[in-house]
């Protein structure tokens with residue numbers, strides 16, 4: 059099962075990748091996570107990419123493809139994988155095609171308004187990091203964490219202006235990629251608005267369909 063998940067922030071793509079990874083016992087490979095691990099380990103590569111990640115720019119294609127190729131040498135990848143955050147450019151998609159045959163590319167679709175509502179309502183505990191949502195998963199007492207009583211705050215990048223900026227960047231980045239996979243006959247558009255339990259069922263169905 060060789061899958062690519064694409065979609066903007068706020069679609070629940072990461073949560074679904076985790077569930078599919080558990081379900082099929084295939085690794086969830088996020089290039090963002092791979093880069094952050096290199097930075098945490100203070101490796102040469104980590105030192106090279108830290109400033110790029112801090113700025114929010116994309117890491118050059120050759121470095122990004124190399125880190126994925128290296129990850130693919132792991133024995134756990136033999137049965138398949140879920141790529142998340144890769145490819146992000148046409149060059150990366152073409153490179154990936156040259157060394158790997160994908161089964162499906164799932165495009166998590168959600169309108170900007172819904173994404174804005176989802177992300178702008180998110181609150182995080184300053185103390186223990188638990189996530190809440192003012193509408194969908196509110197704490198028992200407003201502004202206070204149920205688990206530890208810590209103060210709940212809004213992440214800087216969850217502020218509406220920041221979200222709009224992230225979405226604009228994402229739409230620009232993904233447009234050609236979506237077109238590429240449509241032409242390849244691999245693209246499956248999935249409405250990401252249902253409840254996570256429903257989403258998971260729908261996702262498993264499209265993954266297993268021929």
Ligand code: AMP
Nearest residue numbers: 089090111114115116117122143144146
């Ligand atoms: P993410 O966790 O997917 O938001 O990625 C965090 C950061 O890692 C991005 O802002 C980029 O700097 C870098 N990154 C992750 N994936 C890629 C990719 N496929 N191509 C280039 N840069 C990437």
